[in-house]
Amino acid sequence: MQDLVVPMLRTIAVIAVLMTLMPYMTWFERRVLAAMQVRHGPNRVGWQGLLQPLADGLKLLFKEDLTPSNSDRWLYRLAPAIALFAALASFAVIPFGPTVEIQGTMVPMCIADLDIGVLYLLGVSSLGVYALVLGGWASGSKYSLMGALRAAAQVVSYELILGLALIAVVLTVGDTKLSTIVQQQHDGVWLVFLQPVAFVLYLIAACAETNRAPFDLPEAETELVAGYHTEYSGMRFAMYFIAEYINMLVVSSLAATLFLGGFSGPFWPGPWWLILKLMVFMFLFVWLRATLPRLRYDQLMRLSWNKLLPIGLLNLAVTAVIVVYRSGK
Amino acid sequence: MDARFPYLVFACVILLLTALGVVLAKKPVYSAVSLLANSLTLAVIYLMLSAEFVAISQLIIYSGAIVVLFLFVVLLLPQGGSESGHNRGRAVAAVIGAGTMFTALTYALLRGAVGPSSAAAPIVAAKASTVLDIGRSLFGPLLIPFELTTLPMLIAIIGAVTLWRRQEKVSRE
Amino acid sequence: MSEYLSLVLYLLVVLAIPVGISCIAGRLAPHKPNVNKGKPYECGVSEPFANQTRWPVRFALVAMLFLIFDVEALFFYPWAVALRELGVAGLFYIASFFAVLGTGYLYARNRGALQWK
Numbered sequence: 001m002q003d004l005v006v007p008m009l010r011t012i013a014v015i016a017v018l019m020t021l022m023p024y025m026t027w028f029e030r031r032v033l034a035a036m037q038v039r040h041g042p043n044r045v046g047w048q049g050l051l052q053p054l055a056d057g058l059k060l061l062f063k064e065d066l067t068p069s070n071s072d073r074w075l076y077r078l079a080p081a082i083a084l085f086a087a088l089a090s091f092a093v094i095p096f097g098p099t100v101e102i103q104g105t106m107v108p109m110c111i112a113d114l115d116i117g118v119l120y121l122l123g124v125s126s127l128g129v130y131a132l133v134l135g136g137w138a139s140g141s142k143y144s145l146m147g148a149l150r151a152a153a154q155v156v157s158y159e160l161i162l163g164l165a166l167i168a169v170v171l172t173v174g175d176t177k178l179s180t181i182v183q184q185q186h187d188g189v190w191l192v193f194l195q196p197v198a199f200v201l202y203l204i205a206a207c208a209e210t211n212r213a214p215f216d217l218p219e220a221e222t223e224l225v226a227g228y229h230t231e232y233s234g235m236r237f238a239m240y241f242i243a244e245y246i247n248m249l250v251v252s253s254l255a256a257t258l259f260l261g262g263f264s265g266p267f268w269p270g271p272w273w274l275i276l277k278l279m280v281f282m283f284l285f286v287w288l289r290a291t292l293p294r295l296r297y298d299q300l301m302r303l304s305w306n307k308l309l310p311i312g313l314l315n316l317a318v319t320a321v322i323v324v325y326r327s328g329k
Numbered sequence: 330m331d332a333r334f335p336y337l338v339f340a341c342v343i344l345l346l347t348a349l350g351v352v353l354a355k356k357p358v359y360s361a362v363s364l365l366a367n368s369l370t371l372a373v374i375y376l377m378l379s380a381e382f383v384a385i386s387q388l389i390i391y392s393g394a395i396v397v398l399f400l401f402v403v404l405l406l407p408q409g410g411s412e413s414g415h416n417r418g419r420a421v422a423a424v425i426g427a428g429t430m431f432t433a434l435t436y437a438l439l440r441g442a443v444g445p446s447s448a449a450a451p452i453v454a455a456k457a458s459t460v461l462d463i464g465r466s467l468f469g470p471l472l473i474p475f476e477l478t479t480l481p482m483l484i485a486i487i488g489a490v491t492l493w494r495r496q497e498k499v500s501r502e
Numbered sequence: 503m504s505e506y507l508s509l510v511l512y513l514l515v516v517l518a519i520p521v522g523i524s525c526i527a528g529r530l531a532p533h534k535p536n537v538n539k540g541k542p543y544e545c546g547v548s549e550p551f552a553n554q555t556r557w558p559v560r561f562a563l564v565a566m567l568f569l570i571f572d573v574e575a576l577f578f579y580p581w582a583v584a585l586r587e588l589g590v591a592g593l594f595y596i597a598s599f600f601a602v603l604g605t606g607y608l609y610a611r612n613r614g615a616l617q618w619k
Contacts, residue, residue, distance in 0.1 A: 003504065003507065004507075004511065007507065007508035007511045007512070008511060010508070010512075011508075011511055011512045011515050012515075014512070015515060015516070015519070061526075061530055061531070062530055062531050063531055064528065064531045064532055064533060064534070065527045065528025065531060065533070066535075068541065069537075069541065072358070075358065075362070077524060078362075080520070080524075081520035081521065081523075081524055082520075084519060084520040084523070085516060085517060085519075085520050088516040088519065089512075089513055089516050092509055092512050092513070111508055111509060111512045112505045112506065112508050112509035112512070113505060114381075114505060114506075114509070115381060115459055115460065116381050116382060116385050116460060118579075119382075119385040119389065119460075119579060120385060122389055122393075123385050123388035123389045123392070123393060124388070126388075126389060126392070126393030126394070127388075127392060127393065129393070129397055130365065130397075130400075133397070133400055133401075133404065134358075134362070134400075137358065137404050145404070148404075149401075149404070149405075149561050152397065152401065152561075152565075153561050153564045153565075156394070156397065156564065156565060156568040157564060157568065159393075159568070159572070160568060160571050160572065160575060163572070163575040164575065167575065167578045167579065167582050170579060170582040170583065171582040171585065174582075174583060174585075174586055175583060176460050176579060176583060234527060234528055234531055235523050235524075235526065235527035235528065236524070236527050238523070239520060239523055239524075297618070298618035299618075301564075301616075301618040302616070302617075302618050305567075305616045306611070306616055309571075309607075313600075316578070320585060320592075320593060320596070321593065323585055323586065324585065324586075324589055324590055324592065324593055327585075327586045327589065376506070382580070386576055389572065389576055390569075390572060390573055390576060393572070394565075394568060394569040394572045394573075395569060397565055397568075397569075398562070398565040398566060398568075398569055401561055401562050401565045402562050402565075405559070405561060405562060460579060460580050460583045461580075461583050461584055463580040464579075464580030464581060464582075464583050464584025464587075464588075465584055465587070467577075467580050467581070467584075468580075468581065468584055468588055468591075468592060468595050472595060475577070475595075475599070476595075476598060476599055478577075479599055479602035479603055480602065482570050482573065482574065482602075482603060482606065483602050483603065483605065483606045485566070485570050486567065486570055486603075486606035486607075486609065486610055487606065487609060489563055489566040489567065489570075489610075489615075490563070490609065490610050490613050490615045493559055493560065493562075493563040493615060494613060494614075494615075496559045497559070500559075
């Protein structure tokens with residue numbers, strides 16, 4: 001029983017932080033976006049609009065839960081749950097602090113620092129595609145299905161690019177364990193300086209994986225209404241929405257962990273550094289959305305298969321040669 | 330007996346149920362979802378047997394790519410596809426094939442040709458095999474088989490492109 | 503193994519969240535179904551839509567190519583971890599593996615499978 005207390009507390013802490021950060025990311029996004037477009041953004045509910053996310057959540061709670069008549073009832077309900085589960089589950093391997101000693105027991109600041117951490121992230125996040133495909137199909141609406149097909153093709157195409165960026169990191173560090181990757185950056189230099197190409201590839205792929213602008217084709221509102229979640233309302237819509245923001249938090253913290261030294265930093269405890277670094281990426285996401293127009297579908301697919309894939313492989317080849325040369329074998 | 334044995338049996342029961350679900354489901358979409366559940370359960374079983382990398386490969390390749398492919402094909406059909414009537418011959422062939430496979434595997438296991446040879450061998454390996462171990466064996470003793478896996482993959486690419494081109498020609502006419 | 507115990511615990515709690523939300527979805531909200539609400543969303547024209555349309559096969563081709571390259575990418579991980587031990591030989595091992603698949607990629611590209619229009 002004693003063994004379960006620490007993991008349980010850690011689990012509750014992580015979920016509490018994620019579920020608190022998530023609504024404030026929506027507030028942050030709307031305010032920053034507004035500032036960039038010379039507007040005010042939500043500033044009425046509470047001081048500076050800080051209670052706006054709470055109001056939005058309550059509103060969704062009291063909205064009718066509609067199920068289209070020609071939908072597939074079970075899959076329609078299953079799909080948003082998969083989205084939220086996959087998003088939250090993928091955070092499990094991200095270390096948010098060094099191992100600390102509390103009353104004689106060593107407590108690692110990570111849900112599960114697996115040896116195959118990088119692969120776990122890749123595997124669990126790949127389950128998110130089912131939420132899009134099943135939700136879009138089960139809705140029984142053509143906008144949903146079209147959005148779902150686009151989303152799935154986009155997500156799988158960019159998963160390859162994401163994978164190539166991750167392999168470059170693994171190659172440089174020589175381990176798939178995330179805490180080792182952080183430790184090496186702590187002792188040496190941040191990987192963003194050693195792997196600039198992989199960093200850019202990762203950022204592009206992360207935008208596309210989370211369906212963020214300029215890669216927000218699956219929910220291109222001007223042509224597809226809202227894409228795969230057109231028919232969803234109330235709390236089921238909220239699950240897709242929460243999942244999207246949790247996914248942004250996950251890819252941002254992974255970017256911070258892989259390329260910016262993760263939780264390591266002077267003066268403050270680890271978690272604060274991780275949050276600070278992930279905020280940099282969250283700001284970048286909003287900035288991109290405010291700046292870039294949406295890509296056309298053919299441009300999007302060509303970018304991934306014809307440009308980024310060869311670049312990623314070339315980057316791997318160059319990295320491999322340097323790694324072998326430096327190991328002197 | 331290993332403490333994890335009951336969990337393993339439980340996982341195997343789920344594995345069997347989801348496998349039956351794939352075969353017996355009315356709509357092909359449900360078959361695909363059942364296949365997803367099946368592949369996830371299999372990943373959990375690999376993990377219980379301390380095969381971390383195999384478990385994660387199961388998750389990435391089967392759950393993350395192969396079932397997606399099946400689902401794509403099913404969803405591209407009108408109404409999520411429907412079985413084109415019951416095909417007697419196909420069912421008989423499937424039963425004979427699966428039965429032969431099952432008998433062969435059971436025989437091999439009983440004779441000790443596959444798996445732990447002595448009854449005392451622990452179900453769970455003492456130490457989980459790391460990615461480095463996999464790398465050592467893949468690029469050591471298993472190098473030739475590893476290099477040969479490229480051939481089926483190459484054939485798969487050529488096959489997929491050829492089928493697609495034929496389809497494109499049909500839809501253009 | 504304590505790592506996995508912690509992971510399983512986390513996954514169980516995480517699983518409870520979407521299940522919990524699904525249970526309360528619509529419980530606190532009014533529920534007044536009618537025929538028009540149940541129809542799928544249409545932009546102006548409301549005609550019943552069955553998923554009878556045929557979709558481009560290209561989507562399936564993308565899934566197929568993704569599958570192949572995903573398998574290939576997975577093989578890179580053990581190689582990336584073991585490369586320091588393998589040395590120059592490791593470069594040749596992966597180069598010959600890669601040459602065959604690179605051929606496949608170029609074939610698909612030349613045949614227009616990656617030409618999006």
